[in-house]
Amino acid sequence: MARQDALESGELTDTSYYILLSLVEARHGYLIMKTIEELTDRQVAIGPASMYTTIKKLLKAELIEQLGEDQDKKKTYIATQKGLNLLKKDIQRREKMIQHARGILKWEGDESK
Amino acid sequence: MGRGRIKMKQTKYVMSGGLAFDEERDMKRLASLAQKGWLFEKFSPMGYTLRKGEPAHLQYAIDYRKQPDRDYFAYFEEAGWTHEGSAGDSIHLFSAPEDVAPIYSDIETMVEKYRSEQRLMGKSAVVALLFTLVLWWMSQWGIGGLAEGVVSILLVFSLIALVFTGLPYLGYTFKLSKLQK
Numbered sequence: 001m002a003r004q005d006a007l008e009s010g011e012l013t014d015t016s017y018y019i020l021l022s023l024v025e026a027r028h029g030y031l032i033m034k035t036i037e038e039l040t041d042r043q044v045a046i047g048p049a050s051m052y053t054t055i056k057k058l059l060k061a062e063l064i065e066q067l068g069e070d071q072d073k074k075k076t077y078i079a080t081q082k083g084l085n086l087l088k089k090d091i092q093r094r095e096k097m098i099q100h101a102r103g104i105l106k107w108e109g110d111e112s113k
Numbered sequence: 114m115g116r117g118r119i120k121m122k123q124t125k126y127v128m129s130g131g132l133a134f135d136e137e138r139d140m141k142r143l144a145s146l147a148q149k150g151w152l153f154e155k156f157s158p159m160g161y162t163l164r165k166g167e168p169a170h171l172q173y174a175i176d177y178r179k180q181p182d183r184d185y186f187a188y189f190e191e192a193g194w195t196h197e198g199s200a201g202d203s204i205h206l207f208s209a210p211e212d213v214a215p216i217y218s219d220i221e222t223m224v225e226k227y228r229s230e231q232r233l234m235g236k237s238a239v240v241a242l243l244f245t246l247v248l249w250w251m252s253q254w255g256i257g258g259l260a261e262g263v264v265s266i267l268l269v270f271s272l273i274a275l276v277f278t279g280l281p282y283l284g285y286t287f288k289l290s291k292l293q294k
Binding site: 013014015029030031033034045046047048049050051052053054057073074075 | 174176178182183184185187188189190191192194214215216217218219221222223225226
């Protein structure tokens with residue numbers, strides 16, 4: 001499927017990117033949202049339906065795995081080695097995108113607006 | 114209300130405009146009725162049953178998810194959305210105060226929501242179409258009697274099934290083409 005291919009080729013959607021990032025450490029699925037909000041200073045908020053859909057997709061692509069289920073049936077996930085590799089690859093891609101822009105704009109990103 | 118009189122629960126039914134065709138309009142209608150004190154109570158055949166209560170400023174959202182687990186509802190709760198009810202095990206309605214962020218935050222996952230429904234309706238429509246063609250073909254035999262009556266009735270049912278799967282299929286297809294522009 002086309003969408004699966006996008007994951008395999010090393011491009012993460014912003015949602016997948018942040019979920020993978022927050023699953024470098026094992027976490028309850030329902031805590032991922034809060035983690036991302038805190039991490040990004042509330043700049044990024046992922047809706048619950050997008051969250052659930054993306055987690056299913058990452059599981060299927062074996063980029064994350066389920067560690068266990070507690071007594072409330074709440075599931076814990078963690079990024080797999082494959083997921084970490086893809087995350088690193090995507091970070092490099094994103095870094096390059098920023099370098100391209102800086103090359104043109106001659107802007108280091110530390111000036112105030 | 115007089116003393117000792119049993120307080121009747123006031124409910125009313127509103128018809129859905131068809132989720133495949135205009136989900137947003139259904140959701141906005143539920144929200145504006147909630148402002149008038151008519152709150153969603155449950156899904157009913159081809160629509161919703163509302164109950165009279167305190168007027169509330171709410172937004173409503175529909176999601177499709179087959180056999181959701183506990184985590185699914187936990188995510189919504191965590192984000193400030195209340196599970197209002199489900200139709201079958203795959204259509205779920207949520208409500209939240211107006212300032213809560215939407216349940217979908219990116220296009221990619223929103224496309225998947227409608228794509229899975231589109232596929233399901235498409236498959237069902239193909240089955241209904243096959244049944245309709247076979248039954249129509251049989252009805253041309255002129256077998257007469259009870260058998261012909263049965264075939265005619267089945268033909269009507271399969272036509273109805275075709276309409277109720279084919280039209281939603283087209284609705285979702287249109288929706289996806291708008292989203293992916």
